Amino acid sequence: MGIDLGTANTLVHVKGKGVVLVEPSVVAIQSDTGKVLAVGEEAKQMIGRTPGNIIAIRPMKDGVIADFDVTQAMLKYFISKTIGQRTLVRPRVVISIPTGCTTVEERAVREAALQGGAKEVYLIEEPMAAAIGAGLPVHEPTGNMIVDIGGGTTEVAVISLGGVVTAKSVRVAGDNMDDAIIQHLKKTYSLLIGERTAEDIKTSIGSAILEGPEEFYEVRGRDLVTGLPMTIKVSSIEIHQALSETVEAILEGIKVCLERTPPELAADIMDRGIVMAGGGALLKGLDKLISKETNMPVYVCEDPLLAVARGTGKVLENIDVLKRVIIAPKKTF
Structure with a gap:
């Protein structure tokens, strides 16, 4: 199976079936016991809405592992979800990682996948996987x-x-765009919004070039002055300006x-x-x-969205191609 372990979403590609799983890279854990409560879509619903004893974490930061144990739990969940409850089957896994990864970060990904239930782990550089998935020669x-x-x-x-x-x-990348929108609304309207709302604004009216008629989007959030919830309308022009730096x-x-x-x-x-x-x-x-x-x-x-996952899958189907494009584990003596 091929895994695109992303900061925002994790995708799993299974040989012969294509991309079978697209879930957000979010894990909800109970802070006092450290027990994993939910992973993926279910946990994403909880972001910014959790009571004190539950925290929703995104264990990947800037494309690399920020929280090892949680990433391991997440991989374990995704691997077992795709192969079902047949515990005897341990898949061969190809995982994509960013190009600027250090050896330590590579080893963390390897370890997390092995402990998550993989038999062998191969790493491939993300742009390489994306290029293969996009069908480039x-x-x-x-x-x-x-x-x-x-x-x-x-x-x-x-x-x-x-x-x-x-x-x-x-x-x-995408997360910074969301941040830019949050900061813009905070500065201009003293309105506080969450990550998910920011993402909705970005996908609805965000643009890199101003073209076509001006669009509006209703945003609900908390007014920082009065502390009460309020609704405002933002225009596509403002959002374009907020995103321009990113x-x-x-x-x-x-x-x-x-x-x-x-x-x-x-x-x-x-x-x-x-x-x-x-x-x-x-x-x-x-x-x-x-x-x-x-x-x-x-x-x-x-x-x-599926390019990298498709690429990891294609690499798995031709193992001889795999041997040429994977990153060999660096010997640590």
Whole structure:
């Protein structure tokens, strides 16, 4: 099975079945006993709504493990949920990790998966998995550029001959967009909203380029002055301005990666364009903006959310390809 262990969502791909599970990477635990109460969708409903003795945590931060034990419990839950209660079956697992991962972070992912019930664990770099999932010809001697905008990290990479030539991992992505919206409403209207509301605003009226008529969205939150709940209307123009800084950082990452690209590959990318994957690629007008700033064609792959998971799955189906693209465990003597 292939797992896309993301900051916002975890996806599981099972050989022969495709992507079988898409759940938020959230775990609710009881703070006094440390017992896991809920994982995934059920736990996400609890964010910001829990009583004192329950905490809803997102164990992944910036694409890497922030809370080891909770991640392990989460992986265990996802693995057992997909293979059912047949405890004798221990799957071979491929997990995607961000490019800038340190050896310690890699080992944490390996350990968490092994203790979560995997037989063997292979790691693959996220942009590589996204490129394979998007159907790019990664093994040919031509340059392919992939931009994977997730929850915690934006991975930009140029891939050729089955390897990453240049890569840039920017720790600015979907979560930062939500944060920007929260801060904007706090500053402008003294209105406090939660992460989930911010995410709803982003998906409904958020955009990277202003086009079309102005849209409005009703936001409910807590007024910081009176302390009472209140409703306001925000316009798509304001949200666009709030998001501009985050979008700028993502663009910067893409430009840095292009600057480091060898000229032959840069010429290939000029022809083939940049492919976008990940949930952040769904932000309205982001592809047009990147195209305008880099003067290159930009495409969003189909089902960008599932690209990385599909890639891990494809890698599993051809083990010989797997041997070429996985990250070998570094020997620690």
